[in-house]
Amino acid sequence: MRKFITIFIITFLISPSASKAQETSRFFKEKDLVTTGIYYYPEHWDEAQWERDIKKIAEMGFEFVHLAEFAWFKMEPQEARFDFNWLDRVVNLCTRYHLKVLLCTPSATTPTWMRVNYPETFVMDGHYIRAENGTRGLESIVNSKYRDFVKKVVAEMARRYGQNKDVIGWQIDNEPGAVPDYSPASQEAFRTWLKNKYKTIDALNTAWGAAFWSQWFNSFDQVIIPNTNLVGWWGNNPHALLDFKRYSADSQADFLDFQAGILRDYISKAQFVTTNYTAVCTGSDPRRTRKLDFAAYTAYPNGDTDNIGESGFRLGNSDVVLFASEYYKSVGGVSGVMEIQPGPVNWGSYNPLLLPGTVRLWLYHGFAAGGKIACSYRFRQILYGAEQYHAGVIQTDGVTPSQGGKDYMQFMKEIADLRKQFKPETKMLAKLAARSTAILWNVENYWSIDRQKQTGQWNTWDYPVKFLKTAKSLGAPVDVIQETTDLSKYKVVIVPAYEMVDAALVKKWNDYVTKGGHLIITCRTATKDRRGHFWEGEAAMPILNLIGAHIHQTDMLSSYGKGDVLMNSNHYSWHSWADLLLPDTTTAVLVTYNNQFYKGTAAAVVHKIGRGSVTYIGVDTDDFKLEKDLLQKIYKEAGATTEDYPPGVFVYWRDGFYTALNYSSENYTVNLPDTAKILIGEKVLKPAGVLIWKE
Numbered sequence: 001m002r003k004f005i006t007i008f009i010i011t012f013l014i015s016p017s018a019s020k021a022q023e024t025s026r027f028f029k030e031k032d033l034v035t036t037g038i039y040y041y042p043e044h045w046d047e048a049q050w051e052r053d054i055k056k057i058a059e060m061g062f063e064f065v066h067l068a069e070f071a072w073f074k075m076e077p078q079e080a081r082f083d084f085n086w087l088d089r090v091v092n093l094c095t096r097y098h099l100k101v102l103l104c105t106p107s108a109t110t111p112t113w114m115r116v117n118y119p120e121t122f123v124m125d126g127h128y129i130r131a132e133n134g135t136r137g138l139e140s141i142v143n144s145k146y147r148d149f150v151k152k153v154v155a156e157m158a159r160r161y162g163q164n165k166d167v168i169g170w171q172i173d174n175e176p177g178a179v180p181d182y183s184p185a186s187q188e189a190f191r192t193w194l195k196n197k198y199k200t201i202d203a204l205n206t207a208w209g210a211a212f213w214s215q216w217f218n219s220f221d222q223v224i225i226p227n228t229n230l231v232g233w234w235g236n237n238p239h240a241l242l243d244f245k246r247y248s249a250d251s252q253a254d255f256l257d258f259q260a261g262i263l264r265d266y267i268s269k270a271q272f273v274t275t276n277y278t279a280v281c282t283g284s285d286p287r288r289t290r291k292l293d294f295a296a297y298t299a300y301p302n303g304d305t306d307n308i309g310e311s312g313f314r315l316g317n318s319d320v321v322l323f324a325s326e327y328y329k330s331v332g333g334v335s336g337v338m339e340i341q342p343g344p345v346n347w348g349s350y351n352p353l354l355l356p357g358t359v360r361l362w363l364y365h366g367f368a369a370g371g372k373i374a375c376s377y378r379f380r381q382i383l384y385g386a387e388q389y390h391a392g393v394i395q396t397d398g399v400t401p402s403q404g405g406k407d408y409m410q411f412m413k414e415i416a417d418l419r420k421q422f423k424p425e426t427k428m429l430a431k432l433a434a435r436s437t438a439i440l441w442n443v444e445n446y447w448s449i450d451r452q453k454q455t456g457q458w459n460t461w462d463y464p465v466k467f468l469k470t471a472k473s474l475g476a477p478v479d480v481i482q483e484t485t486d487l488s489k490y491k492v493v494i495v496p497a498y499e500m501v502d503a504a505l506v507k508k509w510n511d512y513v514t515k516g517g518h519l520i521i522t523c524r525t526a527t528k529d530r531r532g533h534f535w536e537g538e539a540a541m542p543i544l545n546l547i548g549a550h551i552h553q554t555d556m557l558s559s560y561g562k563g564d565v566l567m568n569s570n571h572y573s574w575h576s577w578a579d580l581l582l583p584d585t586t587t588a589v590l591v592t593y594n595n596q597f598y599k600g601t602a603a604a605v606v607h608k609i610g611r612g613s614v615t616y617i618g619v620d621t622d623d624f625k626l627e628k629d630l631l632q633k634i635y636k637e638a639g640a641t642t643e644d645y646p647p648g649v650f651v652y653w654r655d656g657f658y659t660a661l662n663y664s665s666e667n668y669t670v671n672l673p674d675t676a677k678i679l680i681g682e683k684v685l686k687p688a689g690v691l692i693w694k695e
């Protein structure tokens with residue numbers, strides 16, 4: 001039996017990003033606004049077509065070409081025999097046509113010889129069955145043999161292209177998702193991770209509540225990765241599963257930093273290092289990395305998604321870009337979309353045509369939210385393989401632009417025009433700054449809540465997104481932040497369903513409010529400590545003084561239940577979650593329950609502390625109108641005016657430009673001030689429409 005060598009994984013804390021913001025700005029010239037690129041896979045095409053394709057990429061207006069992502073088999077066709085001559089020719093073609101290059105390390109797709117000769121380099125699933133080659137992302141990232149191979153190919157690439165002035169940066173891997181791995185190498189790495197975190201087996205037993213159901217361990221050697229496949233969903237230990245998620249995310253972060261460290265030994269400081277996380281990121285935690293310059297994201301808003309109105313399924317889900325564009329900026333201060341689909345996909349339950357202009361809408365959404373990169377997957381629609389039906393910017397004939405390609409060309413032409421209008425150091429208007437809002441979110445709370453939702457009607461991912469959409473509908477600039485972020489620069493901070501807290505975090509919230517901040521805390525916040533344990537005391541004990549109330553009980557209704565709450569004679573419906581609040585004498589009641597046996601009990605309260613206020617929203621309403629009305633009230637009390645944009649319409653301010661986007665199925669007339677100068681689009685926004693103006 002082959003011996004496995006354990007890789008030591010460090011437990012990462014959430015990483016600060018403020019110090020990185022200035023560092024990453026050197027990679028992108030402010031005056032360029034956004035840099036556009038396209039994925040190209042020369043290994044898929046006859047070499048006789050390469051120059052034609054590269055020339056076409058340049059003619060369409062792209063600025064860089066994304067290469068080598070899945071080409072390990074071509075760079076290392078046999079173990080330890082490398083061949084980069086073909087890639088040299090492609091890079092040289094890009095240089096000839098004045099295109100920059102973004103290279104990708106190929107670790108997501110191992111060559112067949114590795115699986116044949118070294119099967120241990122692949123993950124095991126929850127039934128302890130080895131994965132096979134033939135797809136991507138199933139390598140055991142903690143396996144030492146696999147890492148040896150990765151180190152060699154990455155070093156060879158970096159030595160060859162690390163000082164090439166036409167290479168602007170590197171993407172590590174592809175859509176790193178922290179795939180659960182139950183292989184022997186992972187079991188050993190997990191035990192090492194636990195030893196590093198807990199030091200003693202007694203500490204682990206306490207953290208995991210191992211006294212329950214006789215799960216007690218006598219040594220770390222007895223511990224195995226918790227496995228819902230073999231124990232059953234109900235029987236699994238939630239604290240052990242939480243640690244497995246943390247370990248997997250730490251392993252993924254360590255693997256990315258491992259590759260970044262190899263690159264740094266060879267590459268120019270002018271070349272950035274990033275990766276492309278999925279927009280809905282629930283396995284990896286980008287904030288755990290230390291050596292990436294910034295985090296980019298993959299966005300696929302389409303794919304059998306019903307959005308708003310009869311045309312919504314052709315416009316895609318705005319939430320995808322909406323949340324990702326803000327969340328990933330919290331890693332390195334900047335972000336952008338590394339992979340966006342230019343047409344129908346192949347994986348939806350149905351895959352409709354997009355409304356013409358939709359791809360342009362998505363691109364402008366990423367731009368409006370501050371994106372520095374807009375890259376599309378991919379140039380040519382492939383003729384074979386698993387993604388035959390995955391559209392490209394060029395159709396299957398290899399020369400004709402698709403509708404998405406036309407959208408992309410229009411976007412790039414318009415960005416070139418906007419660059420001429422750019423004025424550096426333009427400051428945000430005071431009316432926008434007065435609404436500045438932050439949403440605190442981390443993936444660990446997602447892991448914890450989603451394991452024990454208590455009701456199938458709770459949507460763990462969607463809940464913070466609803467607050468983001470609501471704040472945007474009121475015209476607020478919104479950041480998605482992490483715990484280390486300075487709160488003082490925000491007028492309003494929203495803490496949605498932040499289940500696990502500690503005393504230091506609660507003190508930070510209290511200090512923010514005391515100094516004049518407006519804090520919104522919602523149900524399911526502070527119900528557990530960082531281990532996922534309840535407090536030995538009242539529910540949400542650490543924040544009771546902060547919110548000025550006690551959480552007496554919690555209720556949930558059936559899917560056909562009809563809960564009613566009342567605020568200022570206005571009725572709102574709910575059925576998912578309801579905290580029953582007992583306010584202190586100094587706390588004002590904002591909302592009460594209007595039916596059920598606890599009619600008259602408080603559902604939302606406000607508590608004044610120092611110069612600021614804490615609003616606790618204990619109920620999750622069906623249409624979120626209550627939350628919107630409460631948020632509008634808080635902005636008003638903070639001295640800010642608000643807008644009232646309908647669902648699907650988003651307005652951003654960036655670098656002196658206002659951008660309005662329409663994901664709805666109806667026309668929307670933008671209320672422009674007399675001083676507005678329209679640069680792109682029209683005042684009447686059609687579905688998929690974009691309007692850009694300056695004031």
